Amino acid sequence: MSANKDFNVRWGMxxxxxxxxxxxxxxxxxxxENNLAPVADASNxxxxxxxxxxxxxxxxxxxxxxxxxxxxxxxxQCGEQPCATVCPVIATERNEDGGIVSQIYxxxxxxxxxxxxxxxxxxxxxxxxxxxxxxxxxxLTPDVSVRPRGVxxxxxxxxxxxxxxxxxxxxxxxxxxxxxxxxxxxSAIPEDGYVTSCAEACPNGAIVFGDxxxxxxxxxxxTRGNAHAFRLLExxxxxxxVYYLSSREWVRRLGDNxxxxxxxxxxxxxxxxxx
Amino acid sequence: MNVNYNLPLDAELFPEGCERCSFSQxxxxxxxxxxxxxWGLYAAFLVLSTGLGVTALDDYFGFGLWITFDLAVxxxxxxxxxxxxxxxxxxxxxxxxxxxxxxxxxxxCYSGAMLILVLDIGQPLRAWFGYWHANVHSMLTEVIFCxxxxxxxxxxxxxxxxxxxxxxxKNPLLHHIAxxxxxxxxxxxxxxxxxxxxxxxxLGGMYGVLFGRPYAFRDGFFIWPWTFFLFVLSAVASxxxxxxxxxxxMEKMTGKKLVSYxxxxxxxxxxxxxxxxxxxxxxxxxxxxxxxxxxxxxxDFDSFFHGWIYGKWLLFSELxxxxxxxxxxxLSSSMRSNPALFYLAALLDCTGIVINRYVLTVQTLAAPVMxxxxxxxxxxxxxxxxxxxxxxxxxxxxxxxxxxYLPVFPQEIRLNGGQAKKL
Numbered sequence: 001m002s003a004n005k006d007f008n009v010r011w012g013m014x015x016x017x018x019x020x021x022x023x024x025x026x027x028x029x030x031x032x033e034n035n036l037a038p039v040a041d042a043s044n045x046x047x048x049x050x051x052x053x054x055x056x057x058x059x060x061x062x063x064x065x066x067x068x069x070x071x072x073x074x075x076x077q078c079g080e081q082p083c084a085t086v087c088p089v090i091a092t093e094r095n096e097d098g099g100i101v102s103q104i105y106x107x108x109x110x111x112x113x114x115x116x117x118x119x120x121x122x123x124x125x126x127x128x129x130x131x132x133x134x135x136x137x138x139x140l141t142p143d144v145s146v147r148p149r150g151v152x153x154x155x156x157x158x159x160x161x162x163x164x165x166x167x168x169x170x171x172x173x174x175x176x177x178x179x180x181x182x183x184x185x186x187s188a189i190p191e192d193g194y195v196t197s198c199a200e201a202c203p204n205g206a207i208v209f210g211d212x213x214x215x216x217x218x219x220x221x222x223t224r225g226n227a228h229a230f231r232l233l234e235x236x237x238x239x240x241x242v243y244y245l246s247s248r249e250w251v252r253r254l255g256d257n258x259x260x261x262x263x264x265x266x267x268x269x270x271x272x273x274x275x
Numbered sequence: 276m277n278v279n280y281n282l283p284l285d286a287e288l289f290p291e292g293c294e295r296c297s298f299s300q301x302x303x304x305x306x307x308x309x310x311x312x313x314w315g316l317y318a319a320f321l322v323l324s325t326g327l328g329v330t331a332l333d334d335y336f337g338f339g340l341w342i343t344f345d346l347a348v349x350x351x352x353x354x355x356x357x358x359x360x361x362x363x364x365x366x367x368x369x370x371x372x373x374x375x376x377x378x379x380x381x382x383x384c385y386s387g388a389m390l391i392l393v394l395d396i397g398q399p400l401r402a403w404f405g406y407w408h409a410n411v412h413s414m415l416t417e418v419i420f421c422x423x424x425x426x427x428x429x430x431x432x433x434x435x436x437x438x439x440x441x442x443x444x445k446n447p448l449l450h451h452i453a454x455x456x457x458x459x460x461x462x463x464x465x466x467x468x469x470x471x472x473x474x475x476x477x478l479g480g481m482y483g484v485l486f487g488r489p490y491a492f493r494d495g496f497f498i499w500p501w502t503f504f505l506f507v508l509s510a511v512a513s514x515x516x517x518x519x520x521x522x523x524x525m526e527k528m529t530g531k532k533l534v535s536y537x538x539x540x541x542x543x544x545x546x547x548x549x550x551x552x553x554x555x556x557x558x559x560x561x562x563x564x565x566x567x568x569x570x571x572x573x574x575d576f577d578s579f580f581h582g583w584i585y586g587k588w589l590l591f592s593e594l595x596x597x598x599x600x601x602x603x604x605x606l607s608s609s610m611r612s613n614p615a616l617f618y619l620a621a622l623l624d625c626t627g628i629v630i631n632r633y634v635l636t637v638q639t640l641a642a643p644v645m646x647x648x649x650x651x652x653x654x655x656x657x658x659x660x661x662x663x664x665x666x667x668x669x670x671x672x673x674x675x676x677x678x679x680y681l682p683v684f685p686q687e688i689r690l691n692g693g694q695a696k697k698l
């Protein structure tokens with residue numbers, strides 16, 4: 001059900017932290033695209049709905065050596081999910097068509113065990129019924145269901161856009177898969193035919209989205225053999241589909257926990273030969 | 276008709292030969308309990324009508340007081356299955372004098388935990404999905420199955436006691452049902468022990484499988500992390516002690532002797548023995564956690580603790596002050612023979628297990644895993660306290676009614692003057 005299988009298509013991201021300015025456009029785009037209701041009292045940041053959060057990372061050195069980096073954190077779409085394995089009612093699972101970890105709102109009982117399991121805090125609970133200010137409901141995305149109170153929700157890599165892109169191909173009479181190298185199949189969707197709202201909104205092009213298994217995709221080239229690439233909490237074995245790029249060693253080191261005498265793991269050691 | 280007007284109004288309902296307080300005094304006590312129940316009901320109404328936003332839980336603390344409370348009462352309620360196992364399967368006969376109380380406490384703890392869960396899950400009307408859409412890979416699924424099944428077993432164990440109420444028992448049908456249920460009780464004790472072992476374990480397994488949370492994650496045997504076995508052992512180490520404490524509390528409140536000290540001492544010795552077994556494995560587990568899990572995750576011992584609220588004193592209290600110390604006290608016959616020291620040891624034993632459930636629930640979530648994340652703190656608000664108090668009041672209500680009307684304590688008459696009083 002949720003075993004880590006090497007699917008034909010694995011949608012993923014490469015987020016270049018050297019390019020991210022922390023503007024938050026990705027967060028806003030995500031909220032608008034995915035019908036995230038505004039929270040009445042947003043003073044408690046641990047109750048605010050953000051499928052994608054921009055974290056601020058500091059090297060904690062005094063001026064003039066002080067550096068800040070911003071790290072956008074969507075759901076990491078793990079290959080080895082801490083969340084889906086623990087859900088008692090299979091309200092979340094990793095889909096073999098693209099490797100996206102879903103959240104089935106009408107199935108979720110709201111036990112929040114998945115939230116306890118996720119070390120990335122990528123899961124959010126509807127503490128109250130969603131209420132949109134008058135008129136704002138007209139701007140809701142029609143393809144994305146709104147969620148009632150009492151269920152967990154999370155980033156879906158804008159899955160409705162994936163569905164729409166596949167529908168477009170089907171309507172044209174084509175197949176959604178095309179043959180690739182070594183017997184592998186690739187998605188027939190062109191690289192720019194399915195892009196998440198955050199990647200689309202980023203003014204600097206810091207977020208690159210595509211199929212991690214398709215050599216024709218930019219994300220493939222950015223993540224393979226790139227000495228600047230790393231994943232969050234690599235050593236936990238979650239096998240995430242979101243890669244980060246940074247030329248700064250202290251940033252890459254903050255991607256995982258290290259004992260004092262441990263060296264920051266080199267990407268060639270931590271990145272699998274095949275994703 | 277011969278009516279003695281000096282006796283309480285409901286004296287005809289009392290167990291044969293037992294004295295109880297006046298009806299008005301009893302009603303006054305029920306009124307106090309009722310106030311707490313109303314407070315909890317109001318909190319429950321707020322949660323169910325408005326949403327879980329009225330609690331202090333948030334997206335970092337999806338679990339809080341309620342889950343801690345559930346895990347704690349389910350561990351402390353383990354006296355029911357373990358005493359049942361010892362009494363009916365292993366034939367430790369003296370335990371018949373406390374088994375009724377253990378069953379009632381078990382029923383209160385389990386049904387109370389389920390009441391809390393109704394509030395704690397965001398969509399209570401979907402609770403049955405646990406059966407219908409079961410994910411067999413989830414420890415929580417096993418917990419849902421076993422807790423509900425075991426609650427039914429506890430009802431079956433409780434029913435004969437209710438049917439033995441003096442007036443009900445005059446009905447031949449009810450009398451025979453009660454009798455036959457008693458005959459089959461070893462079967463239900465066995466089923467109860469099986470179900471209870473597995474869900475106590477699965478509750479521990481729930482935390483041990485969290486490989487994204489190094490504070491809670493544990494290696495294990497086959498599909499079961501070590502926390503699975505530790506939860507079973509810690510439950511049987513604290514359940515009997517809790518039963519003794521409740522019996523003693525009832526004695527203090529009623530001013531009567533209900534269970535002989537020898538029986539309590541025997542329960543204490545059993546708890547102490549199980550606590551020793553538990554602590555051996557718990558110390559091994561803690562060592563493996565510090566020297567294997569933590570460094571493997573790139574963390575050191577210190578990184579699991581933060582400030583005062585999540586400080587090392589919790590670990591010290593859990594393992595030494597409320598672990599080794601009560602274990603020594605419960606196993607020492609001289610200390611066990613001193614009531615004050617004995618009850619203190621039982622209290623420490625139970626406290627240690629509650630701390631264990633608390634840190635695994637709350638500290639697990641408080642500890643940041645991403646290096647750039649931060650420690651967060653959690654403090655329950657009045658809604659969570661009120662709902663928890665509701666369960667305590669519900670327990671007090673059930674115990675009060677059972678004590679007043681049901682033959683819970685076989686030794687009561689002998690311990691309080693011997694002669695059955697003519698009514």
